Amino acid sequence: MPWWFFRRHSRNTARTATSAQPSSGWQPGEIALPRLQGPRRYLQEQPYLLPKDLGEVNRLDFQHYVLRAILHGNYLAPIQQPRRILDVGCGTGQWAFELAQQFPQAEVIGLDLELVKASASPPPNYRFVQGDILHGLPFDNDSFDFVHQRLLFLAIPQAAWPAAVQELARVTAPGGWIELVESSPAPQDLTPSGPATQEFCRLGGALAALRGLDAEGIVLRSLAHYLEKAGLANVHYHPFDVPLGKWGGRLGSLMAMNLHEAWKAISAPTAARFSRSEQEILQLIEQASQEWNEFQTQLHFAVAYGQKPFTR
Template sequence: MPWWFFRRHSRNTARTATSAQPSSGWHLGEVALPRLQGSRRYLQEQPYALPKDLGEANRLDFQHYILRAILHGNYLAPIQQPRRILDVGCGTGQWAFELAQQFPQAEVIGLDLELVKASASPPPNYRFVQGDILHGLPFDNDSFDFVHQRLLVLAIPLAAWPSAVRELARITAPGGWVELVESSTGMQDFMPSGPATQELWRLGGQLVSLRGLDSDGIVMRSLGDYLEQAGLGNIRYQLIEAPLGTWGGRIGSLLALDLREIGKAMSAPIAARFGTPEQEVFELIQQAEKEWNQYKTRFRFAVAYGQKPVRP
């Protein structure tokens, strides 16, 4: 039951099992993507819309450096000297590795569905924990000074977001911070755009909607609300526009390459679900790249962070 959140027993507070509302439009097995779609590996039992394989691991590392450049750092929250840091949906672990090096006195944990890429020499204060936020996090209340989560809009169903953020707040220590980073899935945040871009976004939006995921940019716009609903304070929300395409220099070129790879990764599922030849999807991607330069397209990200109140 992938949409149920199970509140785990804590030494501090006894909690009974509660559930999030099931996401509409997607249920296990309804959109049956095989584990191997061509040369790519997908998770059939999860709503996650992108592959889980070496190619995706390489893209995630590449994406990390793009985001770090766009944000001028790895985080925006005003953290000081955290003792414990958690990265939810850590991917390859690169963000967490860098935080472990920046804060050698802290214990840094990366959590994901599976170990994406084993590191020969992870920082000594880093460790990986396998887990799924859709089933609740395997940590006690008030465990971390800084909880970070980014770019899970294609992994967490829209209806599950409020409960997911409450779970992040639960494990955050009083005075600690939760930071969320997301990109938009709405066409209105991909502007100005041409016809190929709009068609590509329409096909991708239909696919993620069938899996209960956000296709309209709702999550990105609601990050601050989710933090407030979870009981956090001192909330800050920042909308960030980045150039897309070679017209935008190095950042624009790198971001275009990243989105091109995401489009290619979703081409096989789009073809399997809607009967659109995969070659047509590739051609749309190529045409969309030309449009990004022609229209000087910009793409939006949002960062929101909030602080857990200190108990009187």
């Protein structure tokens, strides 16, 4: 489905949860990236592949605005007037800030491994909670009317995805919605593509696979299945493609800039792991970004959402 065809569409209980503990399939310390590699800062005891630093903060905010433009909004699920909203892997918090402003009557919580961007004036109905989906969410059963999770394919190991979505379902209130937005590092999810693009995807995919992350696009194509296995109903799956490069107009240019910076963000660990110079990897990225216009490459995404039944 081309991106321009895609359009936007709608009580906390007393029970205390025994949080699920999704198995990551990756053991800290086995293949951990250095905490500092060159000028970038990486999390050593997490499978998360991208850095956690100011450069990544800026890219994530930029990516947020690009995705919002592509999706014509911040979500697709048919939510109405949610009382509590959770953003898992909230990153800079920008998505959650905007939902807090859109729904001032709701309590909005952003959860992530770290607070990466301190805001001088966050919305009064927003708060940050430190946590890790791989160790269970620190919330009661049936706590949220809307649970959102976006682009964690480089953070949640492939083996942990079913249990992670089960955990999202646990904290979702009956009648509430879960929405997942994902992409993929697999070569078949950047098509058509040239040799430099395919080579970087091969290297990046191999690096991801070493950390138990999905390198083959399995997560992207399984989002609806994960939601259904977690017991959700009214599940919808929307695949869409985003052009990369000037050939795709303004949004194509913006998404190309975003992917270019994301690839640069893992250039140092990629070079270190595969015994190449970082300059060689950066040159490969530049060649790939030039190919995107030549081949009219598109990047595959998907949005899936589902509703927790009132009776299970």
